[in-house]
Amino acid sequence: MEQTYIMIKPDGVARGLVGEIIKRFEQRGYQLAALELMNPTKQLLEEHYQDLKGKGFFAGLIEYMASGPVVGMVWVGKDVVKVGRKMLGETNPLASAAGTIRGDFCIEVGRNICHGSDSVESAQREIAMWFPRGVKVASRNTSLHALI
Ligand code: RTP
16 A cells, blocks of 8 residues: 655644644545654755755755654555645645645745655655654554454
């Protein structure tokens, strides 16, 4: 089953949007497979955003991402990479449709609340980077039956 890496950035955590973002993914039908609140090192962030090295905003992006705790998550389900990006909205919140996370909660590209992997390959790379001990996906049916 497809997996994606979703990260709530420092502004999303500081603004108390963790529950809201988790709720949206759960309601859509996706399964949470891993979650960690952490203070990432600049080294890890530079590796995560390695494709953007050389952009004028790179140093500011790393400063902002290292400015407070982030919540990293792995979500699992059908087409979760593509649908997850749709749920986040466009990189620039002003171009994001209402109903998306960025379209509903922010206005600044440099404070856009959340990250989502942009391809299945990126997701695999990012999940390995942020959850180096691996991710186990629980069987959904088993856990539901256990509640009955
Ligand atoms: P992300 O990686 O955070 O999910 O964002 P993305 O794919 O939508 O956009 P990307 O091009 O990878 O940019 C990464 C993050 O850099 C910040 N950014 N600032 N000042 C600017 O023009 C600018 N452009 C991008 C945003 O926080 C963006 O999410």
